[in-house]
Amino acid sequence: MSSGPLYLGFDLSTQQLKAIVVSSDLKVVSEAKVDFDADFGAKYDISKGVRVNEDDGEVFAPVAMWLEALDLVLQRLKENKCPVQDIRGISGSCQQHGSVFWSADGGSALKKLDAGKTLVEQLTIAFSYEFGPNWQDHSTQAECDLFDAHLGSKQKLAEATGSSAHHRFTGTQIMRMRRRRPEVYAKTARISLVSSFLASLLLGEIAPIDIGDVTGMNLWDIRKDSWHESLLQLTAGGEDGIPELRKKLGDVRMDGGGTMGSISSYFVEKYGFNPECQIVPFTGDNPATILALPLRPLDAIVSLGTSSTFLMITPTYLPDPSYHFMNHPANPGHYMFMLCYKNGGLAREKVRDRLPKPSGSDPWAKFNKAVLETPPLDIKTETDKAKLGLYFPMPEIVPNIKAGTWRYTSKSDGSDLQEKAENEDDWPPDTDARIIVESQALSMRLRSQNLVTSPKDALPAQPRRIYLVGGGSLNPAIARVMGDVLGGVDGVYKLDVGGNACALGGAYKAVWALERGENESFDALIGKRWTEEGAIQKVDDGFKDGTFQKYGGVVGAFEDMEKRILEVAHN
Numbered sequence: 001m002s003s004g005p006l007y008l009g010f011d012l013s014t015q016q017l018k019a020i021v022v023s024s025d026l027k028v029v030s031e032a033k034v035d036f037d038a039d040f041g042a043k044y045d046i047s048k049g050v051r052v053n054e055d056d057g058e059v060f061a062p063v064a065m066w067l068e069a070l071d072l073v074l075q076r077l078k079e080n081k082c083p084v085q086d087i088r089g090i091s092g093s094c095q096q097h098g099s100v101f102w103s104a105d106g107g108s109a110l111k112k113l114d115a116g117k118t119l120v121e122q123l124t125i126a127f128s129y130e131f132g133p134n135w136q137d138h139s140t141q142a143e144c145d146l147f148d149a150h151l152g153s154k155q156k157l158a159e160a161t162g163s164s165a166h167h168r169f170t171g172t173q174i175m176r177m178r179r180r181r182p183e184v185y186a187k188t189a190r191i192s193l194v195s196s197f198l199a200s201l202l203l204g205e206i207a208p209i210d211i212g213d214v215t216g217m218n219l220w221d222i223r224k225d226s227w228h229e230s231l232l233q234l235t236a237g238g239e240d241g242i243p244e245l246r247k248k249l250g251d252v253r254m255d256g257g258g259t260m261g262s263i264s265s266y267f268v269e270k271y272g273f274n275p276e277c278q279i280v281p282f283t284g285d286n287p288a289t290i291l292a293l294p295l296r297p298l299d300a301i302v303s304l305g306t307s308s309t310f311l312m313i314t315p316t317y318l319p320d321p322s323y324h325f326m327n328h329p330a331n332p333g334h335y336m337f338m339l340c341y342k343n344g345g346l347a348r349e350k351v352r353d354r355l356p357k358p359s360g361s362d363p364w365a366k367f368n369k370a371v372l373e374t375p376p377l378d379i380k381t382e383t384d385k386a387k388l389g390l391y392f393p394m395p396e397i398v399p400n401i402k403a404g405t406w407r408y409t410s411k412s413d414g415s416d417l418q419e420k421a422e423n424e425d426d427w428p429p430d431t432d433a434r435i436i437v438e439s440q441a442l443s444m445r446l447r448s449q450n451l452v453t454s455p456k457d458a459l460p461a462q463p464r465r466i467y468l469v470g471g472g473s474l475n476p477a478i479a480r481v482m483g484d485v486l487g488g489v490d491g492v493y494k495l496d497v498g499g500n501a502c503a504l505g506g507a508y509k510a511v512w513a514l515e516r517g518e519n520e521s522f523d524a525l526i527g528k529r530w531t532e533e534g535a536i537q538k539v540d541d542g543f544k545d546g547t548f549q550k551y552g553g554v555v556g557a558f559e560d561m562e563k564r565i566l567e568v569a570h571n
């Protein structure tokens with residue numbers, strides 16, 4: 001084991017709190033995790049990490065559960081014999097957009113934490129609202145309509161903030177809180193994102209919001225690098241409310257590196273952290289994912305967590321209402337392109353659970369067999385039509401379609417698109433296994449096609465490498481389909497830490513933040529220390545001549561299918 005300083009990265013995502021510890025040379029030293037359902041499911045009455053109020057479309061998590069999870073994950077790190085005293089810096093990644101509402105007592109409660117008690121015992125009084133709205137929340141359509149109209153159009157809002165209005169974005173959530181629960185809004189002294197909330201616990205004071213994660217709020221003017229005055233006014237309900245809202249939001253930390261201060265004495269006394277251990281700005285889980293490896297332009301990351309996301313980096317700011325642009329969390333002037341799908345892991349699980357239960361220990365065995373035994377688009381003979389589907393157990397983000405399942409067919413060139421009649425029986429549940437994964441990948445291909453170019457030798461435009469991260473990256477059948485549909489001329493890779501990539505990105509951020517030389521960029525420092533060996537594994541060839549073009553033939557039909565469904569949904 002390395003004897004130098006260590007760095008801890010957290011990931012507080014939808015279903016788990018993960019922790020990963022690395023050395024200065026980026027070797028993984030220790031890991032631990034808390035699984036919200038397994039550890040706290042009954043106690044907090046949650047499922048898949050959240051509670052749902054179907055009537056209003058609210059999705060939220062108990063803040064107390066996150067407090068308990070932090071104590072528990074640190075206890076587990078200690079039990080795993082992690083040399084906690086050698087940890088020099090801590091950063092992390094957290095589910096984006098979610099918010100935590102602090103009461104007037106929050107700041108002082110954080111300052112006087114007693115190591116003889118637990119966080120949850122002492123911090124219940126610290127919040128004006130006991131829940132954190134979750135990114136799956138879709139209760140804010142009225143607020144989204146106001147945000148989209150406020151600057152003139154969705155396009156104008158996207159130009160200003162990197163995204164058009166989205167249910168989960170924190171600006172619309174805060175606005176709804178003010179209108180729906182005015183007493184909570186009035187009692188709120190500070191509002192944190194989940195990332196700055198977790199950083200605050202460790203810092204022992206309320207931490208500023210981070211420059212990457214702030215771009216998931218619809219409130220940050222990306223070009224001007226400041227809060228967007230007019231959107232603050234909308235959120236606050238008028239000009240008079242702006243100063244109060246600014247106070248609640250606090251300042252934004254512009255530097256993703258450096259330190260915000262030393263760790264709270266609570267963690268020193270309770271878990272044996274070094275009092276000199278520094279708390280580095282935390283960011284969102286997607287911004288942290290792009291820090292988990294030296295990503296180059298034309299490389300893409302597909303994150304297969306509870307949500308599915310597709311990420312690329314670019315120095316060019318090209319906002320559009322159909323996707324997100326966010327600030328790169330470490331490189332000023334660079335951006336993260338993101339597509340985010342609500343119907344990711346849980347939608348695939350629903351299709352999996354309609355298949356007979358496998359007899360062995362791998363719950364995905366039957367699903368994977370079905371995926372691999374079904375040919376692309378389920379075209380077995382020249383006369384077969386291509387099968388296309390949308391599988392949305394929850395209302396989707398891209399496109400903004402209500403919950404439902406739709407099955408269509410088209411000719412292999414995309415013509416003759418038709419909805420499948422309910423009573424046709426040549427589409428068994430086995431076929432859905434391949435079609436849902438293809439559908440998720442086709443949506444990514446459709447929406448990222450303007451960002452990719454031919455990587456070499458006049459090959460079709462496509463990503464150079466595709467990196468898979470998140471829980472689903474462990475699945476070889478999903479990796480195959482991602483490569484079939486999206487290409488990736490240099491192949492499809494998974495990170496060795498699999499589901500822990502965002503926590504790893506957080507840990508790397510801490511290394512860079514505290515060891516960077518003057519003006520040394522994240523890419524320069526991590527690029528020097530990172531080696532492929534032991535970090536990534538090739539899991540699919542990616543681009544397959546012929547197969548890639550087959551999917552190209554139906555991308556247009558896929559888009560038309562979405563449009564038809566959208567038209568019906570909005571009429």
Ligand SMILES: Nc1ncnc2c1ncn2[C@@H]1O[C@H](COP(=O)(O)OP(=O)(O)O)[C@@H](O)[C@H]1O
Pocket residue numbers: 013014015016304305306307345346348349364469470471472473474475478499
């Ligand atoms: N072998 C597997 N094949 C496919 N999906 C998997 C596999 N293992 C885990 N998953 C999926 O990973 C999801 C959790 O991913 P993870 O990245 O840990 O989630 P989050 O960060 O959102 O809490 C689960 O919903 C599950 O569907």
Ligand SMILES: O=C(CO)[C@@H](O)[C@H](O)COP(=O)(O)O
Pocket residue numbers: 013014015094095096097135168216284285286305306307308309340
């Ligand atoms: O809403 C988004 C991104 O915009 C989600 O990607 C969340 O950030 C949650 O991520 P996971 O829990 O699925 O990792």
